[in-house]
Amino acid sequence: MNDSSLPRPGKPLGHYVSTAEFDPYSIEQLTPEQEKYFFASQRQLIWWKFKKHRVAYWSALILLFFYVVIAFAEFIAPYELTRRHQDSIYAPPQGVHFFKDGEFVGPFVYQRVRTLDMDLLKRKYAANEAKTYRVGFFCDGDEYKLWGLIPSSKHLFCIRDGGTLFLLGTDRLGRDLFSRIIYGARISLTIGLIGVAVSFILGISIGGLAGYYGGWVDNIVQRMIEVLQSIPSIPLWLALAAIMPVTWSPLLVYFGITIILGLLDWTGMARAVRSKLLSLREEDYVMAAQLMGARPSRIIARHLIPGFMSHLIASATITIPTMILGETALSFLGLGLRPPVTSWGVLLNEAQNISVVVLYPWLILPVVPVIVVILAFNFMGDGLRDAADPYQ
Structure with missing residues (x-):
């Protein structure tokens, strides 16, 4: 192969043409991908390179999720910030179940029964599997003002029929830790x-x-x-x-x-x-x-x-x-x-x-x-x- 031949874009390396047929500096001979790259703005180039960094890209999506959540915190949280549950002080995290007796019945939680351990002076909570509460979505709960302007009582999820849902437990005042x-x-x-x-x-x-x-x-x-x-x-x-x-x-x-x-x-x-x-x-x-x-x-x-x-x-x-x-x-x-x-x-x-x-x-x-x-x-x-x- 002499110096007057160059590989044509898009063809096998064994296929060569003379420089008279191929001008590497000619815009007309650029492939669509090359043309898109050479004429891209700085923002586009940064975005394309950023998407290739998978860890950074998924990290950005996680942060976007967090900021969307805080924008609608009142709606997503099942309870209001200062809501106290006097009967559920220091209650441990409550599990959500989907199957009962081998059948899928949707998300639900068991009723909780509180007892007091006099030896350890500690509250204990046990699940009463005979009584269940369904987890509802887009249901009414504690009243709030979205962004301090829009009054509402709708929540993303909550417990129907007077039950409790503490995904991450409660604190010393009975406030829901997840909320x-x-x-x-x-x-x-x-x-x-x-x-x-x-x-x-x-x-x-x-x-x-x-x-x-x-x-x-x-x-x-x-x-x-x-x-x-x-x-x-x-x-x-x-x-x-x-x-x-x-x-x-x-x-x-x-x-x-x-x-x-x-x-x-x-x-x-x-x-x-x-x-x-x-x-x-x-x-x-x-x-x-x-x-x-x-x-x-x-x-x-x-x-x-x-x-x-x-x-x-x-x-x-x-x-x-x-x-x-x-x-x-x-x-x-x-x-x-x-x-x-x-x-x-x-x-x-x-x-x-x-x-x-x-x-x-x-x-x-x-x-x-x-x-x-x-x-x-x-x-x-x-x-x-x-x-x-x-x-x-």
């Missing part, structure tokens, strides 16, 4: 998003100024970042959370914790923006924008930042788990969110006593969604980072 985990997800998952928004704004603004101007501005910003990063994060969180007045309302405490998390996590974002802008500010299009009289804020916002926004988004998805863990740790130690606000950290606060965990191990179940969400965010962040990397 409280769903309501707590709304706080724990949104606090990370708001905190990242705060750190995103601070990181891009401060890091952008340091990277664009350089010199003494860069030196001041770098020294400030080094000082903040040298302080252990958990003691600093505890100190800032402890100075919040106890008279603040739960809403103010929520926003206070969010701002604390955002103010302490912007340093990594600022350094990423600064390092990228130091290299991009020497490009020709930046010089052209300066000669046309564009202001530095416009050059940074309209020309420099969009060039690596995909990397910033990937970094933000990795930062969110840190903030969720920060809120969980503060609330677990009693210095974060406080009742009546419910988050996963607040729920885990009840599991601090080891004797309670030994007697009622289901109280530690709120740690499961924390682990799942943290892993999902990390895997999705890794997939986005690889997909957004132009050198991959």
Whole structure:
């Protein structure tokens, strides 16, 4: 084979044509797949590469499921957040059955009979298989206001005829733990998003100024970042959370914790923006924008930042788990969110006593969604980072 022959796309390697018949730079000879790839936008390329990362793709679907659930928490939870069942204090998880006497009868639960063990001073619950309760769907239950606006009493599932359904058991006040985990997800998952928004704004603004101007501005910003990063994060969180007045309302405490998390996590974002802008500010299009009289804020916002926004988004998805863990740790130690606000950290606060965990191990179940969400965010962040990397 001489150098004047090239393989024709779509044909076996043994079939060759001369360069007069095939021009590799001719658009007309591209296959539909090649044409779709070469003319795809950056978003499409990132999305195609992200879908190939199976772990990251399924992690994104899991997170999407969680956020859909918290959007309709009142409807999905079988009980209202503060609903107490005085006859079911520290009740263990209740199993759902589908077959009775070898026949499929649909989802149902057995009646529970409570007894008191005087030797262990512990409540015991036994199933009365003679009495069953059907699990209904889209049925009436506790009243609520969806998104605080729409009054309703419809729930995704509930027990008919006055029975109880505690999928994950109850706490010391007889409140359904499954419902409280769903309501707590709304706080724990949104606090990370708001905190990242705060750190995103601070990181891009401060890091952008340091990277664009350089010199003494860069030196001041770098020294400030080094000082903040040298302080252990958990003691600093505890100190800032402890100075919040106890008279603040739960809403103010929520926003206070969010701002604390955002103010302490912007340093990594600022350094990423600064390092990228130091290299991009020497490009020709930046010089052209300066000669046309564009202001530095416009050059940074309209020309420099969009060039690596995909990397910033990937970094933000990795930062969110840190903030969720920060809120969980503060609330677990009693210095974060406080009742009546419910988050996963607040729920885990009840599991601090080891004797309670030994007697009622289901109280530690709120740690499961924390682990799942943290892993999902990390895997999705890794997939986005690889997909957004132009050198991959």
